[in-house]
Amino acid sequence: MSSGKPWVVFVLGAPGAGKGTQCQLICKEFGFIHLSAGDLLRAECNAEGSQYGELFKSHTRNGTILPVEITLKVLEKAMKSSSAGGEPSDGRVGKFLIDGFPRNQNNLDGWQTAMTHKADLKCVLVLDCPPDVCIDRCLTRGRTDDNTEILGKRIDNYLSDTLPIVEYYRRLNLVREVNANLPPDQVFQDVRQIFQTLK
Numbered sequence: 001m002s003s004g005k006p007w008v009v010f011v012l013g014a015p016g017a018g019k020g021t022q023c024q025l026i027c028k029e030f031g032f033i034h035l036s037a038g039d040l041l042r043a044e045c046n047a048e049g050s051q052y053g054e055l056f057k058s059h060t061r062n063g064t065i066l067p068v069e070i071t072l073k074v075l076e077k078a079m080k081s082s083s084a085g086g087e088p089s090d091g092r093v094g095k096f097l098i099d100g101f102p103r104n105q106n107n108l109d110g111w112q113t114a115m116t117h118k119a120d121l122k123c124v125l126v127l128d129c130p131p132d133v134c135i136d137r138c139l140t141r142g143r144t145d146d147n148t149e150i151l152g153k154r155i156d157n158y159l160s161d162t163l164p165i166v167e168y169y170r171r172l173n174l175v176r177e178v179n180a181n182l183p184p185d186q187v188f189q190d191v192r193q194i195f196q197t198l199k
């Protein structure tokens with residue numbers, strides 16, 4: 001039965017696990033809207049005159065996570081501005097993939113306070129990939145924050161701060177985990193099975 005609220009699926013995994021890559025495939029086949037918290041934050045904070053420019057740079061340099069208020073602001077704005085955020089004309093509610101969030105307890109607390117009652121969290125997709133593979137992938141991706149030193153910190157933060165969030169959702173039976181150490185189309189075979197069963 002529909003709750004009348006937009007569907008949300010969180011997509012988690014270490015940097016380079018393939019969150020963005022799998023989200024694109026999910027959107028194509030299942031009509032979700034992809035909201036990458038990292039991409040939205042980069043766009044907001046790097047925009048000319050942004051009040052968060054310096055803060056974002058310092059978090060990027062240190063591989064740390066911004067305060068949740070900023071992330072929620074960009075996520076809510078993106079959900080509202082997307083046509084699927086309201087009631088689409090066919091009467092169904094929108095479906096959002098939130099990629100790279102919630103990454104720590106501060107993110108989770110902020111989401112629970114502001115959004116739990118506004119969204120129907122369907123599951124948490126977790127892409128499982130060994131750190132050395134993730135680092136190699138990021139080094140070929142070549143974003144400015146993709147250097148060995150910062151990546152090491154981002155992976156450490158994933159293990160210490162994000163995995164407890166995964167465990168929290170596992171206890172709620174919401175985690176769907178796939179082996180992401182395979183070529184993208186093979187990872188997607190498992191991902192597809194998960195999305196086919198969502199209702």
Ligand SMILES: Nc1ncnc2c1ncn2[C@@H]1O[C@H](COP(=O)(O)OP(=O)(O)O)[C@@H](O)[C@H]1O
Binds near residue numbers: 015017138183184185
């Ligand atoms: N399953 C995969 N196998 C090999 N390379 C991959 C795979 N998934 C993604 N990549 C590549 O690894 C890099 C990181 O992928 P991305 O989707 O940006 O990961 P994330 O969003 O989790 O950091 C990109 O260059 C991407 O093309």
Ligand SMILES: O=c1ccn([C@@H]2O[C@H](COP(=O)(O)OP(=O)(O)O)[C@@H](O)[C@H]2O)c(=O)[nH]1
Binds near residue numbers: 107
């Ligand atoms: O909820 C989030 C998501 C991302 N970030 C910041 O944005 C960077 C890049 O995130 P992204 O998800 O793009 O990285 P990826 O996991 O894809 O490498 C992170 O290192 C953080 O500094 C953040 O502060 N909060």
Ligand SMILES: [Mg+2]
Binds near residue numbers: 038
């Ligand atoms: Mg990404």
